[in-house]
Amino acid sequence: MRTRLLYRDRDVRALPALPENADDLIRDLDLDALVAVMADDARHRDVVRRIMLVGADDVDDIVHRQDVLRDCIATPDAVAEIHGIAQDALDRERRTFLGILSKASPARQMYHSVGVLKLYTAALADLRDCCIRHEGQFRSAGLRSLCSRMATEFDESYVKSVEGYLDSLRFPKGESISARLGTANHGTDYHLRRNRRPPVRDYVPLLEHSSLTFEIAPRDLAGAEALGELCNHGNEAVAEILAAAAEHVRGFFSALTIELTFHLGCVRLCRALDSAGAPVSFPTARPATARGFSFIQLVDPTLAVRRGDRPVGNDVDGFDGDVVFVTGANQGGKTTFLRSVGLAQVMLRAGMFVAGDDYEAPAHSGVFTHFRRPADATMRHGGFDDELERMSAVVDLIRPGALVLCNESFSTTNFREGAAIGAAVVRALRDGGVTVVYVTHMFDLVDAFAADPGDTLFLRAERRPDGARTFRVCPEPASETSHAEDVFRRIFGVAP
Structure with a gap:
C-alpha cells in the first residue's frame, strides 16, 4: 500500500524531524505567515511547516x-x-x-x-x-x-x-485452539483454529466419553487463569499478525x-x-552542484499575504556565480529581497510554486540564515559574541551546495573589524561550494570583492534623486556615500 505523492519511491509514514536551524528560518524568513495561510489548525500547520523546511x-x-x-x-x-x-x-x-x-x-x-x-x-x-x-x-x-x-x-x-x-x-461461541505436549509435558505449538461446525458423527465420541470435556467452577480463579493462559498462547501469533x-x-x-x-x-x-495579485509560477530546479540563479519579478510572498496586494518584484538575469552583495539605503527593500530569495529556495525544495513570474535555481542542499538580532536583554553576552556563535552553528550544519543568507552580519562591531571578518567568512563559504547572499552597509566588505569580482554579483536598492525608494534591487556597485542627507532633509524640510 503506497501513496508516493511526495517522493517517487517512498512514502512519508511519519512527520519528518525539523532541521536544526528551523527556528532561525521560521523567524528570519517570516515563514509562519505562509503557514498560517496554508493551514487553519495546529496539527495541519505542523505538517506543512515540517515538509516545507525539510524539502x-x-x-x-x-x-x-x-x-x-x-x-x-x-x-x-x-x-x-x-x-x-x-x-x-x-x-x-x-x-x-x-x-x-x-x-x-x-x-x-x-x-x-x-x-x-x-x-x-x-x-x-x-x-x-x-x-x-x-x-x-x-x-x-x-x-x-x-x-x-x-x-x-x-x-x-x-x-x-x-x-x-x-x-x-x-468467536461468539468460544475459540478452537490446538496444541501438543512438548518437553516435560509442557504445551507447545499452539494454533488458533477456525470454528467449523463438525458433522453429527463427530459428536458421538464426545457423548461416549464425557470426560473429554470439563467445566470450571465459578469460583475457581486458578482454573480460569490457566484457561486464559491457554487462550493467550493460542491467540498470540494471530494477534501479532493482526496488529502488524x-x-x-x-x-x-x-x-x-x-x-x-x-x-x-x-x-x-x-x-x-x-487574490493579492502576486505572480505564481513553478520553478525550474537544477542540481545542488549548479551555480547561480535567475528570476523575473520575484516577490516576497509573506508581504503579499499580509498586505493583500502585489509587492514590488525584482529581476536577476542569468547570474552564474556564488556570492551576491546587496547594498543601498535603509528602507529600500534589501531585507525584503533577501527574504524573497530565501523563501523561493525553501518553496522550490518543497516542490511548490514560487511567488514570481519565473525562477530557476539549484535545489540547494540546505537554506541557512544569519540575520541581525536585537541586543540580548539578559546581557549574558554582547551582540558580536552572539553573531560569532550563531555563525559557528551555521558552519557546523552546512554542506557543499547550501545557500546562506546574511542580513547585516557582523555589524555589531566596528565597520573595519566587521568587514574583515565578513570577508573571511564569505570567502571560506564560497570556497566550500556554498552560495552566499549578503545584505550589508559595510562598504569595505563589498569593496574587498569589487577589485576582483569574478563570480560575485553586486546589487543595490534603488533610490531616486529626491530620496524616494522604489523598493527595487538593481545591478549596481556599492556606493561609499551614506544617505544621511536623506535624514537631514526629512527633519529640516530641505528640498533636494
Whole structure:
C-alpha cells in the first residue's frame, strides 16, 4: 500500500524531524505567515511547516511533487475528497478505539486489531470508489498511480474477502485452539483454529466419553487463569499478525493524510497569492552542484499575504556565480529581497510554486540564515559574541551546495573589524561550494570583492534623486556615500 505523492519511491509514514536551524528560518524568513495561510489548525500547520523546511534533495522528486501539486490546483475538490476520507478514517479510529495497553492480553489485542481493520477496510472501499470517480481528472504520475492501485488492489471481491476473514475472527461461541505436549509435558505449538461446525458423527465420541470435556467452577480463579493462559498462547501469533496489519493500513492512511495536507495547503496559499495579485509560477530546479540563479519579478510572498496586494518584484538575469552583495539605503527593500530569495529556495525544495513570474535555481542542499538580532536583554553576552556563535552553528550544519543568507552580519562591531571578518567568512563559504547572499552597509566588505569580482554579483536598492525608494534591487556597485542627507532633509524640510 503506497501513496508516493511526495517522493517517487517512498512514502512519508511519519512527520519528518525539523532541521536544526528551523527556528532561525521560521523567524528570519517570516515563514509562519505562509503557514498560517496554508493551514487553519495546529496539527495541519505542523505538517506543512515540517515538509516545507525539510524539502527534497533530489530534483526528480521536486518535479514529481510539482506535477502532483498542479493536479491539486486544477482539481481541488477531488483531492479534498480523497483527503477527507483518509483523515476521517484516522479520526474515527481515535474516537472509537482508545488504544490498548502494551501489556494487554493477546485476546484483547486481537479484538482491538480486528475492529481497527474493519474500520479501515470500509474506508478503503470508500477511497477506492472515490479514486475511480476522479482518476480521469488527474495528469500526474503520483495521483494516477494512486488511483490505479486503489482500483486494482482493492476491488470489491478483495474487500469482501477481507471482511469475511475479519468476521471469522469473532468467536461468539468460544475459540478452537490446538496444541501438543512438548518437553516435560509442557504445551507447545499452539494454533488458533477456525470454528467449523463438525458433522453429527463427530459428536458421538464426545457423548461416549464425557470426560473429554470439563467445566470450571465459578469460583475457581486458578482454573480460569490457566484457561486464559491457554487462550493467550493460542491467540498470540494471530494477534501479532493482526496488529502488524492494522499498523500497516494505519500507516497508509497516515501517509496519505500527511501528503495531501501539504498539497492542499499549497492550494490555499496559491489562492491567497492570486487574490493579492502576486505572480505564481513553478520553478525550474537544477542540481545542488549548479551555480547561480535567475528570476523575473520575484516577490516576497509573506508581504503579499499580509498586505493583500502585489509587492514590488525584482529581476536577476542569468547570474552564474556564488556570492551576491546587496547594498543601498535603509528602507529600500534589501531585507525584503533577501527574504524573497530565501523563501523561493525553501518553496522550490518543497516542490511548490514560487511567488514570481519565473525562477530557476539549484535545489540547494540546505537554506541557512544569519540575520541581525536585537541586543540580548539578559546581557549574558554582547551582540558580536552572539553573531560569532550563531555563525559557528551555521558552519557546523552546512554542506557543499547550501545557500546562506546574511542580513547585516557582523555589524555589531566596528565597520573595519566587521568587514574583515565578513570577508573571511564569505570567502571560506564560497570556497566550500556554498552560495552566499549578503545584505550589508559595510562598504569595505563589498569593496574587498569589487577589485576582483569574478563570480560575485553586486546589487543595490534603488533610490531616486529626491530620496524616494522604489523598493527595487538593481545591478549596481556599492556606493561609499551614506544617505544621511536623506535624514537631514526629512527633519529640516530641505528640498533636494
